Amino acid sequence: MIKNVYFDLDGTLVDSAPGIIEGLKVALTKYGYDIPDFVTLRKCVGPPFTYSFPKLLHIKDEDFDGAVAAYRQYYDKENGMFNAKVYAGIEELLAALNKRGYCLFVCTSKPEPTARKLLAKLGIDHYFTDICGATLDASIDTKAEVIDLCFSRAPWHKKEETVLVGDTKFDAEGAAQRGIDCIGVSWGFGSKWDLEDAGAVTILDYPNEVLEYIEAN
Numbered sequence: 001m002i003k004n005v006y007f008d009l010d011g012t013l014v015d016s017a018p019g020i021i022e023g024l025k026v027a028l029t030k031y032g033y034d035i036p037d038f039v040t041l042r043k044c045v046g047p048p049f050t051y052s053f054p055k056l057l058h059i060k061d062e063d064f065d066g067a068v069a070a071y072r073q074y075y076d077k078e079n080g081m082f083n084a085k086v087y088a089g090i091e092e093l094l095a096a097l098n099k100r101g102y103c104l105f106v107c108t109s110k111p112e113p114t115a116r117k118l119l120a121k122l123g124i125d126h127y128f129t130d131i132c133g134a135t136l137d138a139s140i141d142t143k144a145e146v147i148d149l150c151f152s153r154a155p156w157h158k159k160e161e162t163v164l165v166g167d168t169k170f171d172a173e174g175a176a177q178r179g180i181d182c183i184g185v186s187w188g189f190g191s192k193w194d195l196e197d198a199g200a201v202t203i204l205d206y207p208n209e210v211l212e213y214i215e216a217n
Contacts, residue, residue, distance in 0.1 A: 002214050004157045005097060006150055006180075008143075008166035009108035009115055009133075010046050011188025013090050014122065019083035020045050023075040027067040028057065045189045046168045048109045048134060048141045081118050087187060089207035094127040096211050103157070105150050106131040107164060109143055130154065143174025151178075163201075163217075165210060166190075172198035183210060 010016045021041045028035055035041075036057065044052040049068055053059040059067050074080045097104055104127055108115050112133030119125035132149045134141050140149055147164065151157055164175040167188025175182035176199045184200030185207075186192055192203050204210055 002102070002161060002163055002217050004103045004105070004154070004162040005214060006105045006107035006147065006162065006164045007128075008046070008164065008168075008171050008188075009106055009110055009119075011167035011190065012087075012165055012171075012185055013106070013124070014084050014086055014118070016081070016084040016118070017042060017045050017189065019075060019080040022083065023071045023080050024057070026074045027070040028059075030070045031059070031063045031067050033057065033059065033063075042189055046109070047170050048138070050138060050141055051170075076114055076117075081114060082121055084118065084122070086122050086124060087207070091124055091127075093207040093211055094124060097214065098127055100215070102214065103154070104128045105154070106133070107143070107146050107150050108133045109141065109146060109170070110134060111136050143170050144177040147174055147178045147180065163214070167195075169194040169198040171195075172200040175199075183213060185210065 007013055024041055024044055025035055040056055044056050053064055053067060106115060106128050110133050115133040116131050119131060130153050132146055134146060140146060159179050163181045163183055164171055165183045165185060167185050168190030172182040172184060172195050181201045184195035184203035186203055186205045195203050202213060204213060
């Protein structure tokens with residue numbers, strides 16, 4: 001029986017692509033890199049920068065720290081993060097899960113201070129018992145590591161009673177690595193095929209279907 005629901009943030013709760021993509025452009029321009037096509041930029045929404053910067057944007061090792069700093073200057077300090085919106089149906093889903101007694105956590109590869117600030121600004125932070133995210137020094141970075149953080153903050157959570165809801169293969173892979181199920185959602189930045197290949201137990205198209213699945217399991 002599911003009792004605890006961990007939610008990915010970018011692409012699952014919030015459409016944060018506009019602000020993230022603009023921040024990436026700022027960082028790439030500052031370091032003299034060509035701006036890739038929109039499809040490539042969109043793939044960078046969700047994964048940790050330790051993956052997306054070298055593998056998708058081809059940023060060199062020597063430019064990595066500076067590019068991350070340039071991005072964060074725009075996104076965090078110049079409030080690019082607020083160019084985002086909650087997906088339709090998400091607040092209703094969170095309210096319904098709260099009402100039914102489920103314990104909700106945010107589990108994101110976005111830096112935790114940024115995630116807290118964004119969720120508070122969007123007015124949905126109060127639905128969550130805790131908000132867990134990556135550290136600025138990348139000592140906690142991958143989805144599996146953030147899942148570990150969630151369990152460390154709620155040691156009474158049992159893996160068999162916990163699911164992760166996410167939109168990309170990184171969510172499904174991280175959940176599999178830590179022995180919990182992943183509910184894939186199709187409205188974000190990943191693909192159904194990648195979620196399926198990475199082991200998502202189901203892939204759903206609308207937030208109300210997430211509620212139905214959780215209640216049935």
